[in-house]
Amino acid sequence: MKDPYNFDFLGLHDAALEREIEKELTTNITEFLLELGKGFAFVGRQYKIEISQTDYYLDLLFYHLDLRCYVVIELKAGKFKPEYAGKLNFYLSAVDSQIKKPYYNPTIGILLCKKKDKIEPEYALRDINKPMGISEYNLTQAIPEHIKTQLPSIEELEQELNEKIENSRR
Numbered sequence: 001m002k003d004p005y006n007f008d009f010l011g012l013h014d015a016a017l018e019r020e021i022e023k024e025l026t027t028n029i030t031e032f033l034l035e036l037g038k039g040f041a042f043v044g045r046q047y048k049i050e051i052s053q054t055d056y057y058l059d060l061l062f063y064h065l066d067l068r069c070y071v072v073i074e075l076k077a078g079k080f081k082p083e084y085a086g087k088l089n090f091y092l093s094a095v096d097s098q099i100k101k102p103y104y105n106p107t108i109g110i111l112l113c114k115k116k117d118k119i120e121p122e123y124a125l126r127d128i129n130k131p132m133g134i135s136e137y138n139l140t141q142a143i144p145e146h147i148k149t150q151l152p153s154i155e156e157l158e159q160e161l162n163e164k165i166e167n168s169r170r
Contacts, residue, residue, distance in 0.1 A: 005036075009031040017077055018059070042060075044060075047061040049094045060075070061073075069105035069106060070095050071110060072109045074088050077114055080115065106130065
């Protein structure tokens with residue numbers, strides 16, 4: 001499992017909320033699938049599961065073609081908290097009971113947090129028997145406005161590059 005995932009293609013600031021990140025990930029699904037790696041197929045966003053007459057919504061649901069299993073991705077805009085592992089474990093059990101076919105492998109969970117340390121996730125996952133991992137994600141670090149005005153535009157860089165190519169041909 002990757003750690004961290006790089007979400008530069010979203011163009012979001014560090015203060016982005018979970019729903020904003022989730023929306024942009026699905027809007028940019030091709031780039032997100034490339035970042036996840038080979039074999040992932042997108043199933044749904046805010047995928048509804050009903051348990052004991054209560055509706056629950058998985059942030060993102062994928063199916064992995066090579067592993068032959070569902071993959072539940074939960075997004076957290078802040079630092080990892082141990083209770084997130086319990087919630088993800090709950091979702092994995094629900095998917096395995098309600099959606100998974102008998103010939104599929106057990107569902108995998110990926111918890112993506114903005115920050116995590118090494119010890120808390122280790123303790124939180126230690127006695128959980130379901131396949132689950134916790135990774136960080138990085139959003140684009142926006143360039144401050146006072147620096148942006150001092151940098152050349154893409155057009156200026158292209159023009160300068162074209163001029164250098166022309167000069168090298170002479």
